[in-house]
Amino acid sequence: MxxxxxxxxxxxxxxxxxxxxxxxxxxxxxxxxxxxxxxxxxxxxxxxxxxxxxxxxxxxxxxxxxxxxxxxxxxxxxxxxxxxxxxxxxxxxxxxxxxxxxxxxxKKAPWGILHGVRPTKIVHRLMEQGLDRQGVIGRLQDDYEVQIDKANLITDIAYLQLPFLAKANDPKLISVYVGIPFCPSRCLYCSFPSSILPSSEMTRKYLQTLNYEITKIKALIEQYDFKVQSIYVGGGTPTSLNENDFDDLLSLVAKSFKGDYVEEFTVEAGRPDSLSLEKAKSIVKYGADRVSVNPQTMQDRTLSLIGRKHTSADILRAFKQVRQAGIKHVNTDLIIGLPGEDIKDAKDTINKVIDLAPDDITLHALALKKGSELKLIRDNIVLPDDETVQAMAKIMTTAIDEYGLIPYYIYRQGYMSGQLENVGYSKKGQEGIYNIQIMGERQTILGVGGAATSKITYPGKRLQTSFNAKDLYTYLNSIDKYIERRAMLLKEAYGD
Structure with missing residues (x-):
């Protein structure tokens, strides 16, 4: 119109x-x-x-x-x-x-008027008000016009998450995020505040600053007697670092945060072209037990178009290396609705990924985000329409269900293809703890590194955030400001 x-x-x-x-x-x-x-x-x-x-x-x-x-x-x-x-x-x-x-x-939309990033928070709120499962689903349909399949999806996920979120009732149990905002190349759809891996000198300065920030966070963890439940090394692509820097980073992270209460230690190795067997061995050496290897698609023509700089053969190699190194848990991300793809491509991609036997799969619907090159050139590129994307999603979710994975976390973004969502599927008992806690926003999560966010939970479920600079130079030159801001919020929430 x-x-x-x-x-x-x-x-x-x-x-x-x-x-x-x-x-x-x-x-x-x-x-x-x-x-x-x-x-x-x-x-x-x-x-x-x-x-x-x-x-x-x-x-x-x-x-x-x-x-x-x-x-x-x-x-x-x-x-x-x-x-x-x-x-x-x-x-x-x-x-x-x-x-x-x-x-x-x-035409009615699958999610009705629900627009927020974390739809399960609405379900948890309704549950806390005393509604049973059918009451929750009725409110989702009546109050938000959510279609029945989506209402069932988020309600099932919300119930599954309850025992994980219950642990957040312990105010001393926290998680830690370590950000490496570098990638081998920038993907067409990416809006994350990451950049191409800089010079060795700039990388050295970044890692020195990160080391300094980690020492300050470690001191705060000891001061408040925090117990670290999960560690997440993300980005960007941490495996963009060379093998020595990557090994040193994981050594520092493990020494600073890994303790008796850690239930999960994740490292993003999202770009197969950045992973080597030596890096996979470093991941195992320092006790990380969960790794993400993210194809996004198994179609070589699409990988080239979106700037991934690797092929489907590289994905096969990366999976072989992480398994050879002894990594126990492998996640893989896929994007539905990439330029030029259709139903046949979706079926081929999901079948090839399932053949690799990942432990969990996250399905993302393509989002046209501000700051991405795809947003800028939208008028010059062909994307599948909403109906096609929904059909592609149906094929993939059916295959994942038959493979034996269940949905355990969900989030939405603006301007998503097919008016869909992002859902993480895992084997029962192998749910990603950090993913549940970051979406639930009930646990304090301390973020270090460029563009990292700290979320501090206060009594009564109030939340305060502290953002590190997205710009690399600002982060390097103003690190003490971000350290002080985070320390002040922790003092307000937890006392001296």
Whole structure:
């Protein structure tokens, strides 16, 4: 739908944001400079609040073409257990969703009006309010228009996560993230704050600074008597480092954080072209027991197009090396909806990956992210449409189910192909602890390194974050500022 002019009876940032989410969901384009023909001259949205009872929202959507008007109205009401602010925002989206689907005949979305990154948090909140499984699913369908398969998916995941999240009730149990923001090359779809591996001199400076930051974090862990549950060395691609630097890094991480309470130690080896048998042996030597080797696809033409700089044969080699080194647990990431791919490619990729016998598989729906080259060249590249992506996802999830993996964590991003989601599947009992805790946001996670984030949990589930600089030079030159910020938050949350 192409609209020449748009009016909204609010300038509040949150209202503008949630209305935009609905317009993007239904592919409404406002005043594109490249268009000369519009479906409607004006789209007007007015939200009217019930000032007397503060329990409802009426939404009026008006379309105008020349002198002709079409007006549609919906009114919805808050639940007694719902805050006015959050509930009002939900009702605005719900009213607009009903107008688009019921009056304007738009196709319903798999996730309805759910837009947040962590949908299981809604399920956990409803469970804490006393709802049983069917009650939760009913609320997801009624309040958010989530389709039944997605409602079942996040509810099942939420129940599976309960014993893991229960451990976060121990305020002394934490996790640690170590960031290496370097890659062999930049992928077409990537928006992460990583860069091509710099010169040996700059890499040396980075590792020296990281070493300094790790010593400060180690001191804080000892000061507050924290117990480290999981360690995650990510990026970027940590295995981009040369073999000596990589070995030294893992030695430092293990010496600083590995203790009696560590249940999981993960190292990202995501780029097969950055992995060697020696690096795989270093991973085992320092006690890491979980590694990610991420093909994204097994189609060589796609790998070349998206800038991966490796082939499917390199993926086979990398899997052989990590198994030869004795690594117990291998995760692999795949992306659905990459440029030029179709249903046949999806079937071929998932079958080849399953033949490698990974212990868990994470399926990502391609997201068009700000900061990625793919976002910039979107108009010049062919992506599979939503229906094709959904069919590809169905093929892959069916194969994964038959292979014997179960979904254990989930997150969503904006502008995802097929209006889908990212889901991690694992063998029963081999769920990724760090992934569950980072999405659950109930455990303190201390992040070190460029672009790393620390999440400090306060009493009452309040969360504060501390961000290290994404820019490499800023991180190197301002490290003490980030160390002090994190120390201050820990003191506020845990006392002296």
């Amino acid at each position: 192409k609209i020449k002019t748009f009016y909204l009876n609010s300038t509040k940032e949150i209202i503008v944001k949630i209305v935009k989410e609905i317009l993007v969901l239904f592919k409404v384009e406002i005043n594109d400079a490249n268009d000369t023909i519009f479906d409607y001259d004006e789209l007007k949205i007015e939200n009217i609040y019930d000032d007397v009872a503060l329990n409802g929202v009426k939404t009026v959507l008006t379309l105008r073409k020349d002198e002709k008007l079409w007006t549609y109205t919906r009114q919805s009401f808050l639940h007694d257990d719902e805050s006015v602010k959050a509930g009002t925002n939900r009702l605005i989206k719900l009213n607009l969703y009903h107008i688009f689907c019921e009056d304007l005949q738009a």
